[in-house]
Amino acid sequence: MGILGNTVAIKKKQVTTESITETYERLFPAVARFVSSMNGSLPDAKDIFHDALVIYFETAVQKGNPAHTSEKGYILGIAKHLWLRKHSRDKHKVSLEDAENSISIPDDYFPTPSNKRLLTILERAGKKCMDLLRAFYFRELTIKQLARTLGYANEHSASAQKYKCLEKVKNLVKTKALTYDDFME
Amino acid sequence: MTTSWNNTKQIERYLAENLSPADKFVFEARLLLSPALQNEVHLQKKVLGLIKMYHRKKFKEKLEEVHRQIFHDPEKLSFQQKIYGLFK
Numbered sequence: 001m002g003i004l005g006n007t008v009a010i011k012k013k014q015v016t017t018e019s020i021t022e023t024y025e026r027l028f029p030a031v032a033r034f035v036s037s038m039n040g041s042l043p044d045a046k047d048i049f050h051d052a053l054v055i056y057f058e059t060a061v062q063k064g065n066p067a068h069t070s071e072k073g074y075i076l077g078i079a080k081h082l083w084l085r086k087h088s089r090d091k092h093k094v095s096l097e098d099a100e101n102s103i104s105i106p107d108d109y110f111p112t113p114s115n116k117r118l119l120t121i122l123e124r125a126g127k128k129c130m131d132l133l134r135a136f137y138f139r140e141l142t143i144k145q146l147a148r149t150l151g152y153a154n155e156h157s158a159s160a161q162k163y164k165c166l167e168k169v170k171n172l173v174k175t176k177a178l179t180y181d182d183f184m185e
Numbered sequence: 186m187t188t189s190w191n192n193t194k195q196i197e198r199y200l201a202e203n204l205s206p207a208d209k210f211v212f213e214a215r216l217l218l219s220p221a222l223q224n225e226v227h228l229q230k231k232v233l234g235l236i237k238m239y240h241r242k243k244f245k246e247k248l249e250e251v252h253r254q255i256f257h258d259p260e261k262l263s264f265q266q267k268i269y270g271l272f273k
Contacts, residue, residue, distance in 0.1 A: 032271050137236055
C-alpha cells in the first residue's frame with residue numbers, strides 16, 4: 001500500500017473529543033493495570049496508552065483490526081509491545097498471545113533526531129501549511145470540507161492552496177535538510 | 186500552473202498508488218531517466234512522513250488534553266479512584 005493509500009479509510013471514521021473520551025474511559029484501565037503489574041507509574045501508563053491509541057487509530061481503524069482480536073485486546077497488545085521495547089528486561093514477564101504477536105509498531109513511529117529537528121523548523125516556518133496538509137492527509141476532512149472549514153471560496157482554491165503548501169514544505173525541507181544524511185534518512 | 190507543481194501532483198498520485206497502469210509505467214520510465222525526479226520523489230515522501238509525524242504529535246497533544254479533562258472532572262471521580270488505586 002502506498003504512503004497515502006491509508007488516508008482514505010481514516011476519513012471514514014470521525015475522531016472527536018467525545019469519541020476519544022469514551023475510548024479513554026473504556027480502555028485506559030486495562031493498560032493501566034498492565035503497566036502497574038510491571039511496576040510502572042501512572043505517567044508511564046498514560047504515555048504508553050497515548051502511543052497505543054495513536055497507533056491503533058492509524059492501523060486498526062484504517063485497515064481493519066489486523067490481529068483479529070477485540071479493540072481492547074489490540075490496544076493492550078500494542079501497549080505490551082511498547083513496554084517491552086523500552087524495558088526488554090521484562091521479556092520473561094510478559095506473555096504475548098498469538099494474536100498479540102502479530103501486532104507491530106510502525107517502523108517510522110519513533111522519529112529520528114534529524115526528523116525531530118526538521119519538524120521543529122517546519123512548525124515555526126510553515127505551521128499554517130502543516131495544519132492544512134495534516135487536515136488533508138491525516139484527518140477526516142475531504143477537500144470539500146477542507147475548503148469550507150478553512151474558508152476557501154471553493155474546492156479548486158483549497159486544492160490549489162494544498163499544492164502551494166506542499167511545494168512550500170518541500171522547499172523548506174530541501175533547504176533545511178543540510179546534510180546528505182539528513183536528507184537520506 | 187508550473188512544471189514543478191505538475192510534478193508534485195503527479196508524484197502525489199504515484200505515492201498514493203493512484204496512477205493508472207499506463208500513467209504509472211510512463212512515470213516510472215521518467216523516474217529511471219531522471220535523477221532529479223528521483224530526488225523529488227524522495228523529498229516528497231520525506232515531507233509526507235513529516236506531516237504524519239506532525240499529525241501524531243498533534244493527536245498526542247489532544248490526548249493529553251482529554252487526560253487532563255478526565256482527571257479533573259468531578260463527575261469522573263470513581264474512574265479516577267479506580268486508576269489511582271492501581272498505582273498505590
